Amino acid sequence: MAKGETKTDKASSGGTLEGRDPDLLRRIYEVMVLTRAVEDRMVAMYRGGDLLGSLYTGHWHEAISVGAASALRPDDYLAPIHRDLGAHLWRGMEAWQVMASFMGKATSPTGGRDGTLHYGRLDLNVYNLPSHIPANFPVATGMAFAAQYRGQDRVCLAFCGDGSTSRADFHEALSIASVQKLPNIFIIENNQYAYSTPLSLTSNSETLSAKAAAYGIPGVTVDGTDALAVHDAVAEAVARARAGEGPSIVEGVTMRMHGHAEHDPADYVVKELYEEYSKKDPVELFENVLLKGGVLDDDTVKKVREDARQAAIAARRKALADPMPDPSNIEDGVYAD
Numbered sequence: 428m429a430k431g432e433t434k435t436d437k438a439s440s441g442g443t444l445e446g447r448d449p450d451l452l453r454r455i456y457e458v459m460v461l462t463r464a465v466e467d468r469m470v471a472m473y474r475g476g477d478l479l480g481s482l483y484t485g486h487w488h489e490a491i492s493v494g495a496a497s498a499l500r501p502d503d504y505l506a507p508i509h510r511d512l513g514a515h516l517w518r519g520m521e522a523w524q525v526m527a528s529f530m531g532k533a534t535s536p537t538g539g540r541d542g543t544l545h546y547g548r549l550d551l552n553v554y555n556l557p558s559h560i561p562a563n564f565p566v567a568t569g570m571a572f573a574a575q576y577r578g579q580d581r582v583c584l585a586f587c588g589d590g591s592t593s594r595a596d597f598h599e600a601l602s603i604a605s606v607q608k609l610p611n612i613f614i615i616e617n618n619q620y621a622y623s624t625p626l627s628l629t630s631n632s633e634t635l636s637a638k639a640a641a642y643g644i645p646g647v648t649v650d651g652t653d654a655l656a657v658h659d660a661v662a663e664a665v666a667r668a669r670a671g672e673g674p675s676i677v678e679g680v681t682m683r684m685h686g687h688a689e690h691d692p693a694d695y696v697v698k699e700l701y702e703e704y705s706k707k708d709p710v711e712l713f714e715n716v717l718l719k720g721g722v723l724d725d726d727t728v729k730k731v732r733e734d735a736r737q738a739a740i741a742a743r744r745k746a747l748a749d750p751m752p753d754p755s756n757i758e759d760g761v762y763a764d
């Protein structure tokens with residue numbers, strides 16, 4: 428897309444597999460299935476009292492988190508939010524580390540300093556989530572600026588929610604990224620609610636990608652339950668960023684199928700939305716595309732799903748057995764030496 432052009436149609440991939448790498452397709456599918464299995468297990472763990480804090484999940488966000496992350500190189504920067512376990516797992520974060528984080532265990536990426544999801548893996552170029560949202564957007568512009576300044580062709584992809592697009596940091600990040608032509612990709616995960624607030628009360632835009640026009644950058648809205656549609660739109664934005672042409676917005680439209688967090692019964696959600704989206708499970712949709720296209724067969728699907736279930740069970744076992752932090756180290760990482 429050219430600069431300033433905004434596609435407002437909700438593009439879908441049409442499920443065409445022609446010319447695609449089957450290994451990449453299978454890997455995207457496996458990570459989506461693993462993401463769902465780990466989150467289903469963590470919901471059970473939350474209800475069973477295994478976890479310390481709130482549990483935020485990304486049910487129905489898998490096509491966005493994995494579809495987008497899979498369009499990057501491993502040395503590109505990722506700045507995920509609380510719906511993006513799939514992006515972490517794509518990069519190589521271990522499921523047990525995520526569970527250990529929600530348990531405040533010493534072995535978690537934050538060493539037990541956080542009882543929820545502010546984990547990252549700097550060794551995998553995945554940055555920790557700042558609590559205030561979307562504070563990861565200005566941070567992402569800094570990462571993109573660093574890459575540009577050092578003459579590297581790395582890009583930085585950051586995610587935010589629909590409600591977050593009405594916050595000041597969203598505007599500040601988009602402004603600086605567009606005028607400096609920073610190699611950023613800004614993903615909007617439009618799940619139609621910001622906690623209990625429906626999108627109609629946070630934005631009057633026809634689409635959220637339409638906001639791109641204000642910054643003179645491309646913006647596109649795709650079906651956020653379609654992994655290939657997300658992957659393709661992000662790949663185009665990545666190519667543009669890597670070529671020095673600046674940032675883009677990609678909006679994926681989906682639905683938050685659980686409460687804001689597991690403590691939230693979300694009885695304020697319009698029931699028809701649940702009904703509509705219960706027929707659009709991103710994992711099932713992608714599975715069907717791959718089965719129809721001959722990339723998967725029934726036996727492989729069964730094996731991938733069972734392996735993911737077993738991996739989630741094993742992750743829980745390890746995280747539960749891991750130690751809590753040693754109180755004598757409480758100041759480690761707080762003060763500079």
Ligand SMILES: Cc1ncc(C[n+]2csc(CCOP(=O)(O)OP(=O)(O)O)c2C)c(N)n1
Nearest residue numbers: 510558559560588589590591618620621622
């Ligand atoms: C500045 C700020 N205000 C409030 C919160 C509490 N909070 C965390 S997520 C969230 C909802 C965000 O909605 P949206 O951007 O649509 O993302 P979603 O949770 O739906 O994925 C809120 C209010 C916060 N973390 N930071």
Ligand SMILES: [Mg+2]
Nearest residue numbers: 588589620621
């Ligand atoms: Mg939202």
